[in-house]
Amino acid sequence: xxxxxxxxxxxxxxxxxxxxxxxxxxxxxxxxxxxxxxxxxxxxxxxxxxxxxxxxxxxxxxxxxxxxxxxxxxxxxxxxxxxxxxxxxxxxxxxxxxxxxxxxxxxxxxxxxxxxxxxxxxxxxxxxxxxxxxxxxxxxxxxxxxxxxxxxxxxxxxxxxxxxxxxxxxxxxxxxxxxxxxxxxxxxxxxxxxxxxxxxxxxxxxxxxxxxxxxxxxxxxxxxxxxxxxxxxxxxxxxxxxxxxxxxxxxxxxxxxxxxxxxxxxx
Ligand SMILES: [Zn+2]
Numbered sequence: 173x174x175x176x177x178x179x180x181x182x183x184x185x186x187x188x189x190x191x192x193x194x195x196x197x198x199x200x201x202x203x204x205x206x207x208x209x210x211x212x213x214x215x216x217x218x219x220x221x222x223x224x225x226x227x228x229x230x231x232x233x234x235x236x237x238x239x240x241x242x243x244x245x246x247x248x249x250x251x252x253x254x255x256x257x258x259x260x261x262x263x264x265x266x267x268x269x270x271x272x273x274x275x276x277x278x279x280x281x282x283x284x285x286x287x288x289x290x291x292x293x294x295x296x297x298x299x300x301x302x303x304x305x306x307x308x309x310x311x312x313x314x315x316x317x318x319x320x321x322x323x324x325x326x327x328x329x330x331x332x333x334x335x336x337x338x339x340x341x342x343x344x345x346x347x348x349x350x351x352x353x354x355x356x357x358x359x360x361x362x363x364x365x366x367x368x369x370x371x372x373x374x375x376x377x378x379x380x381x382x383x384x385x386x387x388x389x390x391x392x393x394x395x396x397x398x399x400x401x402x403x404x405x406x407x408x409x410x411x412x413x414x415x416x417x418x419x420x421x422x423x424x425x426x427x428x429x430x431x432x433x434x435x436x437x438x439x
Contacts, residue, residue, distance in 0.1 A: 182268035202279035225251035258283035
């Protein structure tokens with residue numbers, strides 16, 4: 173069976189001595205593993221359309237129960253210029269990696285794909301700090317996965333905009349300072365690890381008004397405006413990024429080598 177679909181190359185790795193397998197995240201078929209015959213050769217006729225960060229239109233051959241094979245295609249947009257800057261490339265690679273991880277075969281991935289393309293555009297040519305773009309992507313992607321944090325107000329007493337508040341990573345909720353003092357907590361690494369009455373260890377991040385507002389904005393803003401806000405200084409941006417990352421890693425219960433690499437080269 174032949175299918176034609178738009179899609180983004182989110183991963184690429186060698187298979188055997190000559191071939192290559194790419195992950196193609198498509199709006200309607202989810203993530204497909206696609207065999208590119210002879211794909212390790214730089215002169216392969218599909219080289220241009222199988223690079224990481226390429227968004228294109230692909231013609232695939234598929235036999236039930238077997239892998240997809242690339243027949244041909246054309247580039248719709250390439251984010252190849254991301255590779256001109258190590259930190260941008262590293263962040264783009266991590267974003268694609270998360271998208272691959274969150275998308276299963278046969279799932280509708282239209283929303284996540286749109287978020288990923290918008291995020292790559294922002295990393296590539298946008299004027300927003302990388303930490304902010306990364307944090308928005310992480311929170312938004314997790315919200316689409318069914319882990320939307322509830323950041324409307326204190327989850328215990330209901331206070332709407334508490335002056336001092338904490339973000340509970342495990343429950344994806346906000347706790348005001350008064351309610352938080354009820355928890356037996358220990359500070360470590362800027363986050364607070366608290367133990368509740370059930371003996372559960374909880375990661376509690378102290379939030380400023382601005383960082384809490386940023387989290388709230390990232391998960392509730394309309395699609396087209398998700399990056400349209402600013403934090404006042406790089407330290408706040410980094411903290412926001414760290415909270416978002418902790419949230420994602422905790423709920424996906426895994427780490428990403430591509431994230432470690434990004435941290436080793438980030439601006
Ligand atoms: Zn409260």
